[in-house]
Amino acid sequence: MIIFQYALYALLFLLEVAGLISFSYWGFHLGKEFFIKILIGLGTPVLVAIFWGLFLAPKATYQLNEPLLSVLQLMVFTLAAAALYFSGKSSLGIAYLITVLLTKFLIYVVELNHGV
Numbered sequence: 001m002i003i004f005q006y007a008l009y010a011l012l013f014l015l016e017v018a019g020l021i022s023f024s025y026w027g028f029h030l031g032k033e034f035f036i037k038i039l040i041g042l043g044t045p046v047l048v049a050i051f052w053g054l055f056l057a058p059k060a061t062y063q064l065n066e067p068l069l070s071v072l073q074l075m076v077f078t079l080a081a082a083a084l085y086f087s088g089k090s091s092l093g094i095a096y097l098i099t100v101l102l103t104k105f106l107i108y109v110v111e112l113n114h115g116v
Contacts, residue, residue, distance in 0.1 A: 019080035
């Protein structure tokens, strides 16, 4: 069971990285000016990564308690899915969000059963 738990944590990490890529993809497909594309395409994922590191990461600078932690994580994941959706990758955005929700649910169930 511990292998399954670590696999879920690894999948969640990959989903976090995919979320940053989603924000970047959205930014590079926004607007027509090259400078705006570069600014938003690089700036948005950097800002999200800083926010995640400060508040949402397992070893965040400012530790948040449940349920606020999960709500904010799901908000960031949902925004990443929306970024894909509104960049013309609607099916990918929906699949991403479903994967995130399923992964977070399974992590919750595993942690509930193991008292983590």
